[in-house]
Amino acid sequence: xxxxxxxxxxxCRKCGKIHYPYHDRCLECKGREFEQIKPEGxxxxxxxxxIFNLPWGFxxxxxxLGVAEFENHVKAMGQIKVDSVDQLKAGMKMKPSxxxxxxxxxxxxxxxxxxxME
Amino acid sequence: xxxxxxxxxxxxxIQYPMPPYPPKYVVLANGKKMVIRQAAREDxxxxxxxxxPCLFIERDYYDVVSARVYGExxxxxxxxxxxxxxxxxxxxxxxxxxxNGRMEDxxxxxxxxxxxxxxxxxxxxxxxxxxxxYHMEYLNQEEVLIVAESPIGFxxxxxxYPLEETKIPHELGGGDSYxxxxxxxxxxxxxxxxxxxxVPQDLMDEAxxxxxxxxxxxxxxxxxxxxxx
Amino acid sequence: xxxxxxxGAGMIPFGRRDEDTLMEMLAYASLKALDDAGLGDKSVDAVxxxxxxxxxxxxxxxxxxxxxxxxxxxxxxxxxxxxxxxSGASAIKNGLLAVASGYYDTVxxxxxxxxxxxxxxxxTDFVATMTHPQAEYPYxxxxxxxxxxxxxxxxxxxxxxxxxxxxxxLKNQEMGTLNPYAHVEMALDREGVFDSPHAVVNNPVSADxxxxxxxxxxxxxxxxxxxxxxxxxxxxSKPPVLIAGFGQATDxxxxxxxxxxxxxxxxxxxxxxxxxxxxxxxxxxxVAELHDAFTILEIAESxxxxxxxxxxxxxxxxxxxTRLGGQIPINLSGGLKARGHPVGATGVAQVVDxxxxxxxxxxxxRQVKNAQTGLTVNFGGFGNNVLSFVLKRVEP
Numbered sequence: 089x090x091x092x093x094x095x096x097x098x099x100c101r102k103c104g105k106i107h108y109p110y111h112d113r114c115l116e117c118k119g120r121e122f123e124q125i126k127p128e129g130x131x132x133x134x135x136x137x138x139i140f141n142l143p144w145g146f147x148x149x150x151x152x153l154g155v156a157e158f159e160n161h162v163k164a165m166g167q168i169k170v171d172s173v174d175q176l177k178a179g180m181k182m183k184p185s186x187x188x189x190x191x192x193x194x195x196x197x198x199x200x201x202x203x204x205m206e
Numbered sequence: 207x208x209x210x211x212x213x214x215x216x217x218x219x220i221q222y223p224m225p226p227y228p229p230k231y232v233v234l235a236n237g238k239k240m241v242i243r244q245a246a247r248e249d250x251x252x253x254x255x256x257x258x259p260c261l262f263i264e265r266d267y268y269d270v271v272s273a274r275v276y277g278e279x280x281x282x283x284x285x286x287x288x289x290x291x292x293x294x295x296x297x298x299x300x301x302x303x304x305x306n307g308r309m310e311d312x313x314x315x316x317x318x319x320x321x322x323x324x325x326x327x328x329x330x331x332x333x334x335x336x337x338x339x340y341h342m343e344y345l346n347q348e349e350v351l352i353v354a355e356s357p358i359g360f361x362x363x364x365x366x367y368p369l370e371e372t373k374i375p376h377e378l379g380g381g382d383s384y385x386x387x388x389x390x391x392x393x394x395x396x397x398x399x400x401x402x403x404x405v406p407q408d409l410m411d412e413a414x415x416x417x418x419x420x421x422x423x424x425x426x427x428x429x430x431x432x433x434x435x
Numbered sequence: 436x437x438x439x440x441x442x443g444a445g446m447i448p449f450g451r452r453d454e455d456t457l458m459e460m461l462a463y464a465s466l467k468a469l470d471d472a473g474l475g476d477k478s479v480d481a482v483x484x485x486x487x488x489x490x491x492x493x494x495x496x497x498x499x500x501x502x503x504x505x506x507x508x509x510x511x512x513x514x515x516x517x518x519x520x521x522s523g524a525s526a527i528k529n530g531l532l533a534v535a536s537g538y539y540d541t542v543x544x545x546x547x548x549x550x551x552x553x554x555x556x557x558x559t560d561f562v563a564t565m566t567h568p569q570a571e572y573p574y575x576x577x578x579x580x581x582x583x584x585x586x587x588x589x590x591x592x593x594x595x596x597x598x599x600x601x602x603x604x605l606k607n608q609e610m611g612t613l614n615p616y617a618h619v620e621m622a623l624d625r626e627g628v629f630d631s632p633h634a635v636v637n638n639p640v641s642a643d644x645x646x647x648x649x650x651x652x653x654x655x656x657x658x659x660x661x662x663x664x665x666x667x668x669x670x671x672s673k674p675p676v677l678i679a680g681f682g683q684a685t686d687x688x689x690x691x692x693x694x695x696x697x698x699x700x701x702x703x704x705x706x707x708x709x710x711x712x713x714x715x716x717x718x719x720x721x722v723a724e725l726h727d728a729f730t731i732l733e734i735a736e737s738x739x740x741x742x743x744x745x746x747x748x749x750x751x752x753x754x755x756x757t758r759l760g761g762q763i764p765i766n767l768s769g770g771l772k773a774r775g776h777p778v779g780a781t782g783v784a785q786v787v788d789x790x791x792x793x794x795x796x797x798x799x800x801r802q803v804k805n806a807q808t809g810l811t812v813n814f815g816g817f818g819n820n821v822l823s824f825v826l827k828r829v830e831p
Binding site for chain 1: 554
Binding site: 265 | 453554555556619621622623624625626627628631632633634635636637638639648
């Protein structure tokens with residue numbers, strides 16, 4: 089079953105700036121009250137890379153990661169489900185999903201994954 | 207004591223026919239050209255001189271690897287190992303690295319060790335790749351069984367290729383073998399196996415003329431990279 | 436506020452120093468700086484020790500207390516300063532403010548790190564702990580990964596090419612061969628790392644589009660300085676080096692929250708503050724040590740500091756304008772790229788190298804002729820905490 093994307097972003101009630109991750113005060117206006125919002129829709133890829141020297145905890149040869157923006161302007165990092173960065177281009181539309189991104193202490197850790205649209 | 211050839215006939219393992227590894231050269235990051243060629247059995251006593259100083263370097267398991275290489279090459283030299291071979295890398299005639307292995311049977315190769323004497327130039331990567339090239343493209347084997355004895359080896363071979371985990375014991379007696387299949391090899395080849403043939407005559411002549419060896423202190427410094435305070 | 440000068444500078448060779456503990460490295464570098472300052476058996480009022488990973492890598496905490504004990508500097512005040520890879524410059528800033536305020540007269544600042552204690556995987560993970568613990572770290576992002584994303588964006592926006600990045604690698608590794616303190620003492624060859632098809636193995640992609648030789652090594656090392664009021668320093672024999680200006684600025688923790696991720700605002704601000712305080716313009720600087728943990732950073736910082744316009748830094752590097760004898764020589768030490776990057780030591784090492792430049796103590800192959808002013812940039816996180824110093828030679 090497809091899991092819901094368990095990210096909460098925060099929209100400043102004073103100026104409307106969207107934050108992810110959480111800040112105690114708005115980065116724009118110092119407002120302290122936020123509306124919790126869920127990322128919505130598909131994403132647009134903003135930046136990406138393939139990392140070949142991975143940290144402890146990853147056994148694969150490489151990992152492709154990127155930052156993408158949801159339709160309601162929440163921006164977040166995620167792993168990208170492609171074999172090569174040659175399949176990617178900034179500005180491309182992708183499908184987000186919530187899946188295991190690593191294993192820690194024997195448990196799956198969930199996070200964002202992005203996959204190119206057909 | 208003279209060798210008793212009648213007894214030797216019993217003790218010496220059979221040898222599979224092994225086509226030679228055609229020499230190649232690789233341009234290194236510092237612009238030097240490394241010739242990779244097959245060592246002859248007669249080269250072994252000389253090669254061991256370069257292996258010897260590594261026996262006393264704990265860093266990155268050089269002591270373990272070089273002690274084993276020493277034994278493996280000696281066993282090959284004195285006909286105590288089946289279908290063994292050794293490839294070596296030379297820069298300006300100097301020995302900069304060694305890889306060795308053998309044929310377990312016609313289909314299965316057994317990778318032994320990779321010993322880079324000069325470091326920081328990916329000499330180990332080039333030589334390991336040449337070893338796999340030999341098994342797959344010249345000995346035409348189906349698979350090679352490999353284990354890593356150092357974290358660097360694990361990263362370079364198991365992860366970079368990446369090799370397939372198996373439950374097959376490796377004859378070095380450590381962890382279970384990882385396996386290089388023909389499919390993995392040919393998929394990895396474009397990014398891991400390089401080198402040009404034929405080796406230009408002057409370069410080949412220099413390599414063949416003499417296998418030069420750095421002195422013990424130089425070898426230790428190159429590997430350990432020890433610096434003053 | 437009093438003017439503050441550097442009267443002692445010392446460093447130990449960077450590299451892989453299996454034979455030394457973190458504390459030994461810190462002690463050796465400190466003694467070199469104390470001796471260079473000619474303090475003899477005199478003590479200092481305070482010690483600021485820069486270190487990022489003692490707790491994580493060596494399982495050792497409160498290391499400043501341990502160092503003053505080891506060096507017989509008791510009862511000097513002692514603090515450990517942890518500010519990621521900008522710890523070194525942060526420690527200097529703390530020492531500078533303490534002396535400038537008049538509270539302390541003589542202060543030792545030392546930075547050190549022992550990163551080769553652990554395997555590459557663990558060291559990469561240690562550095563990645565700087566990333567956001569929920570929004571970034573779990574995904575496996577590394578600092579080279581951040582730099583990879585930044586590089587692609589910077590290339591697209593400002594026309595930086597792989598040739599430009601290569602120019603920085605070639606220059607800095609060449610300078611490393613001339614620096615006895617450098618971790619990497621191997622000159623690169625263009626054919627071997629770029630032109631030849633064999634470069635695919637020699638210089639593989641590390642964090643796309645950055646390649647292996649675009650990245651600094653993981654190093655052990657330590658560096659130290661001794662500072663005091665300028666008026667005291669003038670009585671000593673060596674030319675004092677005035678800390679004429681400093682700046683520090685921060686930026687968002689995650690790259691994704693920056694309006695323009697290619698804009699290194701904290702670099703611009705820190706350098707601007709430092710230059711303004713010193714009453715100098717970028718064109719007045721004789722020599723610079725920039726934080727080239729990745730080749731792209733040397734180019735981007737050279738633009739953000741104001742040495743070159745945006746889009747010109749890469750071309751300037753390729754044209755040799757940042758080499759010795761060029762318009763603004765950068766990283767004649769080899770930079771982080773070749774001198775190495777023991778994270779806690781780097782910010783101090785940059786200042787030590789500039790001190791040597793301004794005292795005109797380096798061999799001709801690395802010495803900027805008649806250097807009078809120097810600038811450093813020490814870059815923490817991925818540009819979320821940046822410090823800059825402007826140093827000036829004072830004739831004795």
